[in-house]
Amino acid sequence: MMPKIAVLGVGRIGRMHAENIAAHPRATLAGVFDVHEPSAKDVSQKLGVKQFGSVEDVFSSSDVDAVLIATSTPTHADLLEKAVAAGKPVLCEKPIDLSLERVNACAAKISGTKVPIMLGFVRRFDSGHSAVRKAIEAGKIGDLHQVVITSRDPGMAPAAYIEVSGGIFRDMTIHDFDMARFILGEEVVEVTATGSRLVDADLMNKCDDYDTVSVILKTASGKQCIINNSRRAVYGYDQRVEALGSAGMAISENRPINHLRLYSETSTDQAAPLLNFFIDRYADAFAAEISAFVDAVETGTPPSVGFEDGRQALILAEAAIRSVAEGRSINTNEIR
16 A cells, blocks of 8 residues: 655745656655645645645554655754654654754654655665766775765845855755765764855855855775855856766766757857756655655655754764864764
8 A cells, every 4th residue: 555645834945845746656645734734725725635634644644654754944843753753754854953952852762663764865866876886886996085066056045045054065955964874975074164255245144154165074994075056157057076086087077958069150168057956956845755655654764864964964064063163174073
């Protein structure tokens, strides 16, 4: 029987997840819940599913086999704990929480559980990014030496979002920290970061955040990862991964709207613009992520990206924040 999955939180990303589950050939959308009742009503009516009246109704329902958490970040850890207590497999959007202390407390509370817990690091399911990892594992580029991750948004998010996001390292770069661990295949031991306010100089006064950052990560064996982020790339959503090894290089490129290359008297190799929204850029990856979650629900096995991956990414974010503040490299043991 197909697993019945309920979605908690149907804002922008939750609505997309609900649509993907409803369309999935091996899952059923059990229903939706959102504290903003009109949003839940709209999604439930459009998809023809139940609108739950409360979180408690979701976790107590025998018609719900698993849950997907896409609510606001401060609620993630609480809802994740409730899901585990109810014995329902859970896919939780990142981050688990903005506080490492809260994440560690959550880890202690759910320790030993056999309930599958998956973290929403969707970029692992991108076909290009995962192909880079597979090329490394297959030895196609020899011994891995260096990884370069470029992650740039088309423009600044709304100020109201930025101010509650926890800062660029916890909100945006955290995806790249997870990608770095995914590609490197080793834990990071040293983090060096720098930040600037080049897009919005008033970020200092608004929320003491940055819009342009660079990070260097190093593993115990000396492997390096360089991450560069910007909140504004006027040419589109810039997402690239490059891995350099002793015998070659593997690259996962950007996704344009189409792959037309135009040549004329006035231009050479003119291409279509890049996709301009993360849901469009990673549409296939989001669908693959749901398939991976369904696999975990059906088999009861741990997902490929779990709770500890979320905790480790947050550790790297905290190290980067401290590195910028103190102007020095941070050993991750200082954070753990």
